Amino acid sequence: MLEARELTKSFGDVRALQSLNVRIGAGEALCLLGANGAGKTTTINLFLAFVEPTSGSALVNGHDVQLDPIGSKRHLAYIPEQVALYPSLTGLENLEFLAELSGHRDHRTDDLLGFLERAGLDAPAALRRVAGYSKGMRQKVAIAAALARRASAFLLDEPLSGLDPAAANEFTEVLADLRRDGAAILLATHDIFRAMELGTTIGIMKSGELVERLDPGSVTGAELEKIYLESMRGGAAGAGGGPA
Amino acid sequence: MIRAIARKELVQYWRDGRVVTVFGIVALLGLAATVTGWSAVSAMERERRAAVAMDREIWDTQGLKNPHTAAHFSRYAFQPTFNLAVFDPGLTDYVGNAIWLEAHYRDPAALRPVEDAVEIQRIAQLNPAWVIQVFGPLLIFILLYGAVAAERESGTLRQLLAAGMRPVSLLLGKALSAFSLTGLLVCSVLVGSAFVMGAEGIERLPDTGLRTAALAALYLVYLAIFVFLALGVSALSSRSRTALVGLMGVWIIATVLGPRIGPEVAGALAPAPSAPEFAARLDQEGADPFWGAGEEAVQRRQRVMDAALAEYGVETVEALPINYDGYLLQASEEFANGVFDTMYAELWGGYERQRAIARGFALVSPTIAAQNVSMALAGTGIHAYRHFADEAEEFRREFVLLLNQEMIDHGGADGYAYVSGNDFWRQNPDFEYPAPGIGDAVRGVWADVIILLLWLAIAIAVAALGVRRGFLGEVAA
Amino acid sequence: MRAIRKHERRALLQDRIQVVLLGLFALICLFGSIRGAQYREALEEAAAAFETEHLERAADWRARVVAVESGDVAPEDDRFAGLAMDVARPAVAAPGPLADFSHGVTDVHPFTSRVSLWRSVDRLFGNYQFQSPNEIRAGRIDVAFAVLFVMPLLMIALTFGALSRDRDSGRLGLLLSHPVSVRAVVRSKLLVRLGAVFAILVAALLAGLFIGAGGVPGGERLGRFGFWFLAASGYFAFWTGAIYWFVSLNRKSETTAMMMIGFWVLNGLVGPAVLAAAAQLIHPAPSQLAFLSTAREVSNEAYRSRADVMQGMLLDHPELTVENYTIPEYIRVSYLVNETVDRAVEPVLEEFEAVQDRRQSFLSLVQYAAPAALAMRSINEISGTDLARQVRFEGEVRDYKRAIARHVEARVLAGERLTVAEVDAVPTYTFRESGLGAVGRSVVFPVGYLFGLGLLGAALARRNLARLQTRFREA
Structure with missing residues (x-):
């Protein structure tokens, strides 16, 4: 709320x-x-x-x-116009980092891939480095991060x-x-x-x-x-x- | 959280070609430095041991000779190059490693390796301590200049803060990653050095274990200073470019210019006596007032004679039960020793004054203070050198006394014609150098230690300021 | 293009940090010049004082010979007047013509010697090791240091953003939408910024020329200065080429700055350190301690068997068997002992020189890998403060001692006085600097190489920038 x-x-x-x-x-x-x-x-x-x-x-x-x-x-999840991620890490690694940052260290890789999937990012894309991502793909990672930390406010x-x-x-x-x-x-x-x-x-x-x-x-x-x-x-x- | 940040940083370093390249080059340099250090130290030790043996051999076989003539030929004190010189040779190349223990004169240490060195070695000398002192901070700055500034530029910082990350966690996470990487470098260089230090034929410095641990602590503090400085500057800079330029400036002043400007300014403010002038004074003031033809010298010799006659209760020199030439020689020796004490105190005092002025520059360059402490711990600093020179001088005085006494006691009326033989030479002692322990080593550098801790406090304060200002600046933007 | 240059000039003067950096460089150069002048003056004074003192002593000594020879003093009243063994002369190598510009190795080597037959050749340079080891270790701030190490840093600080700052801020695209060539833009920027550095360099060198000379410089100094100036310009050209090339790579400012600093570190610190270590590892010097031991052993041996030595001498020179020998025996014994030592250590000394030769030839080859090392060696040679000059001086002093010995040997051994004519004919020693031609020949190739590298960098940069004109977004 x-x-x-x-x-x-x-x-x-x-x-x-x-x-x-x-x-x-x-x-x-x-x-x-x-x-x-x-x-x-x-x-x-x-x-x-x-x-x-x-x-x-x-x-x-x-x-x-x-x-x-x-x-x-x-x-709380915050998604700006330009989602900034670490270009040398993959989508999955970025997500893992963001999840850990908010105290969710318990997610397994499958869970994280599931969040990405739900946000609209398939596994092959998730395993690529973020440097090649489009703006939309970055936002999907941000959504997945929100899911991973069970955000209730956006x-x-x-x-x-x-x-x-x-x-x-x-x-x-x-x-x-x-x-x-x-x-x-x-x-x-x-x-x-x-x-x-x-x-x-x-x-x-x-x-x-x-x-x-x-x-x-x-x-x-x-x-x-x-x-x-x-x-x-x-x-x-x-x-x-x-x-x- | 800190761990997650540190891990993420390490993955990013690993994937950043620049970081891997720089780290690789520095590690390679450390390795090369260790190998050359080991090669140099073991060669010096090999040569010294051969020279010590030869010196004894020559002394023992000199045949019939007047003891005072032998005192002129005398012996040498050879300075050992200890194991820790592999890691930090300090002044090893710049002080002589052999002191001639001749009668009537206190010689400076001769045979400085730098005189044989090629001239470009004067630009930079490859050794493990130098690699850490100069390249450790450079590596840290390259790793950390963007720590906060680049996160801010790319917008990730805003998101991390939105995700509930504490600014201090970010800083500590970054510090941890940079520190673990450079700490790894320090430890591997130290372990590498320790490994070759244990090699056969290298003399062990007292308290080597303690000294090595202290060196590790020193360099961890030293690197921590740069880690926190980098984080603070990065957090306070509006852009990573600004942070990089600022940090490069700090690096150049701290590691390249400071250690050179300090002693230069010290030399300008407290000029040392010129070497030929000092040598000439040493020559004259030690001898002329005793042996010269001047009134003062004549009277001085007269007083010596009077004292001898009074001591033995006789009227004439001929009636003395001792060899008077030997007695006079020893008196001249004692007179000269007083002169040497004064003059060398002046010389050492001059070095000390210069060092104190140069130390002032440690306030802009922690490298200066770190170098001083490092050399002291490695037993290659000015105090170790002075300790050796003083011990050698003490031995010289005892040794010359021993020879003169031989002439005094057994020479009778033979004067200079009295000779001793190999039997006597073989009884004469060797110079055994008792290297000082760690307590003695650090006594001269406590001020440097305080300066380093002060630097650490300043660096942490800068980082803390960065957390407060830099992050507030970010979120208000 | 004039518009760009004008804008750049204004921008440079308005940027306080850059102006401060330029000022700082000028200050370091000036400090180096003044300290250098003091340093050279002190060395010159010490050398002159030494020479005067020993020449005076020699003159006093000659006066005693004159007094005996003219009959003013009876021979038996001054038994040692004209004692051949006592001939002593100073040998001095005053500091090189531009020692104030580059101290080179002058601070650790002897430049005076009292050449006396009482000293064997291993002892000709006595007790000169009194400088503070800390000071020697730290190295000096001289003009050479300012040019070789500080100047490139300044050049980097002023230029690393020359193109990348426009690129980072997105202005480059805007700029290139105008009918201008990116090459001309970059060139103008570099011209203004590096031009300012060069102007300070020229001014500083000229100031140093006059400060060091304490007035109008003489011909020798001027000639050497010409070479020094060329070498410094070559080094500047080398760095200009390198910077032009780094800028033309069109990377982010940080990356450009890091590459330039990395290059500075490799060229100025790592390169020389590694080359020095390699030269010394590949061509190790003979052990100084072993040399010392050899000299002592020979001396001990000769002293112990002095009777045999003397016998051998008399067998060689039956004419020297004199009756009524009035001079103490130990004098000619000392002579012969020293002579023996001299002969014994000669091969070792030759080996020392040979090793230095081998190292120098090795470095002459590999120095091309580290231009800072190359420039430093050339600059030291031009200044007259290089190691080779020192090795030459020390060798010449030893030869000088032998020349004196040859001149008086017969008298020493016969225990006879020198005549005034013989005293006056004792050889004298003057250290000669190598001629301008020789210096020129030996530095022309290294200095030419520096210019060549500069041109190469510029050529590669032009090619990169030409490509950038149409494809800058791909970079």
Whole structure:
């Protein structure tokens, strides 16, 4: 479960995030839309305890990330746009290392290959060095790492940009599976249609504020795009006062 | 977690051609250095033993000779080259290994191997200690410059932190991997050296076991300094390129420039007396005030005569029951010894002053301090050399006294015409050099040990700062 | 291209670290020059003082002979005036013409000798081993060190990012989308950066030339300096070629820097250390201790059987059987003992020289594998501080002793005084530096080789860069 309570972050005079209140339970996915600089990545960084909130708190599975940065990450998976792996190690070795890092030393090779398989990476590919991997393949390793450590909360920072449509589709399906299995997902993206596919809630951010909160079942894609573009245009920066 | 990181690092090193190449070259150098060290030390020892035997033989068979003439011919003290010189020859090539124990003069140690060496040896001398001192840090820097900076550049650092890794675990894991690799190098070089040190015909230094253990500890501390420095610099650098350039600068200053600049500046600030000038002074001040034609010398000889006459209660030299020439010679010897004590104290003091100034440069180059400690432990430092020279001098004085006494006691009125024979020469003792133990060896380098520990503390502090600053900088980015 | 050069010049001057590094190099050169000048002056003073003192002693000694010969002093009042055995002369090799630029081996070898018949040839160079062993071990900071070791480091620091920094930041593609040749770009960058290094090198060498001379340098010094300058330029050219080539490989900055440093280490540290060890392992010197023992044994033996030695001498020279021999016997015994020792150790001394010869020829061949070693040997030879010069000096001093001995031998053995004319005819010794022509001939090939390597590096680099023009993304 991911929860933000009055989560606020300023960098000097700049409000990067303004009183965010969200709660993403098991089996739920919040997809955040917004222009560059709207506060999506700051939100994710706050959940990762990479930055200290100016006020408010972020909780992962009930752990306050500031008070318990290590414990809060025990069942947390983070997948950035560019998944960085060690190029001289194979996919399997990278996975093994990442799993051990989070304290899971008990996985056998077969288990690890199973996670990779579930993430969409077959065994021959898993035994090759990562140096030759495509972006999509790297993300699959990251997903497998999340599976290996039995992550229940996912933070995804624009993982879909730069993927070809087939790869993006495959990736979204894996995430949807995870959600159905009970994962809580926070996805920052520019891709309105994938957000509709995956999200249980769609949030639109602007100038550090969550200005819209929509149920994807209640709008069509075209309507969502319209709302998104309108919210981008309307109001001066920082002045928009949407309901939190 | 630390173990997982260390293991991952080792796999990465293994697959990185550059690391394998550098490690291979350094290991090969260590091996070559051990072999050449062994060859040099065993040759020196072989030659020394032959010379010692020959010296005795020559002494015993010199036939009829006045004992004081024999004291002029005298004998030699040959400095043994001990087993640990295989590992760190230190000053072995730069000090003479034979001291002439002649009457009336305290000779410097002659026959310095460096005089026979080809000139390019002066650039760098291949030996195991040098390989570790210079290439150990280089290897560490190549292994670790990207430890944090490269992880940050590639984005893996962010993910590792997101996965709940503690920054300090990353640092310790990396330290462990680099340390195990370079530690392996140190240990194999030491074990290799120890192996050949045990070879037949090489003299064993007292406390060899303890000294070897201390050397291992020294070099592990030395390498740890560079490991933590590298980690700190890597964590504090925004890019791995910056870290590499910075660390290369540290390496060059620490291992190449520092050890040369230190003594050079020391030489400029506390100039040593020029060798010909010192030799001339030694010659004159030891002899002229006693044997010269000057008023002072005449009076001094008169006082000696008065003392002899008073001692034996006689009126004239002819009435003395002893050989007065021998008595006078011994008096001159005692006078000269005082002069030698003063002058050599001045010379050694000069070396010490220079060393103290050069040691100041250990604050920019831990290599200087490590070299000092290493040489001391290997018994090849300046203090070992001085210990030998002082022991030889003590023996010289006793030996010359023995010869003069023979003339005094048995020469009667024969003066210089008195001769002794082979029977007497055969009774004369040999110079047996009692090499100092480890306690004596480290007494002169405690300051260096403190400097090294200070360096270790600084390096750890830099690494700790790196953890705090470097990682915070990362996550806020 | 002028635009690039202008931009590069500005960039170089604005980069504080690079300016500091350039300044540091200039400082080390200057320090080396000043210390070198002091060092050479001290050696020269010591040599001159030694020579003056011993010439004065010889003059005093001659005055005694004159006094006896002119009848001012009765012969029996100065029994030892003109004693042939007492002839002693200084033999001095003042420091080489450019010893301030490169100390070479001058700090561990004797450069003065009191040549006396009382000393056998193994004792001609007495007690000179007083320098601090720590200092000798550390080596000196002279101009040669600055040029051979510090200069390449500076060159590396300034250039390792010449191409790779553009590459790392992705600017290279942008640059190459313009109608420029990558070769010209790299060349301009190197020209500006290495040009600055060369300018400092030239200035430092010229400063050293004047500082060391303490004013306007003389002809000999100037001539040698010309060669020194060529050798230093050759070494600079070699490094320029190498750097050009490393840059043209178009690797990441770190990799480029590491390769360059690795090359510096191999060329400057590992190469010379391995070559020196190999030369000494393949051509081991005869044991100094064994030499010492031989000399002592022979001396002991000759002394013990002095009666036989004397008998042998008289059999050879019946004319020397003098009546009323007034000079103590031990004097001619000493002469004969020393003579015997001299003859006995001659083969060993020849062996020492032969080994040094063999080592030098071995190194003359293999030095091409380590340009730093090659440059150092050439530079020492030009400076007049090389080992071969020292070996020559020591050999000449021994020959000089033999010449004096030949001159006075008959008088020593007959126990007669030298006449003033004979004293004046005692040979004198002057050390002659090898001529400029000889130095030139011996360094032309090594120095040419350095330039050749530089050109080779540049040629290979041009080829690499030409390929890079169209295929830089594949690198």
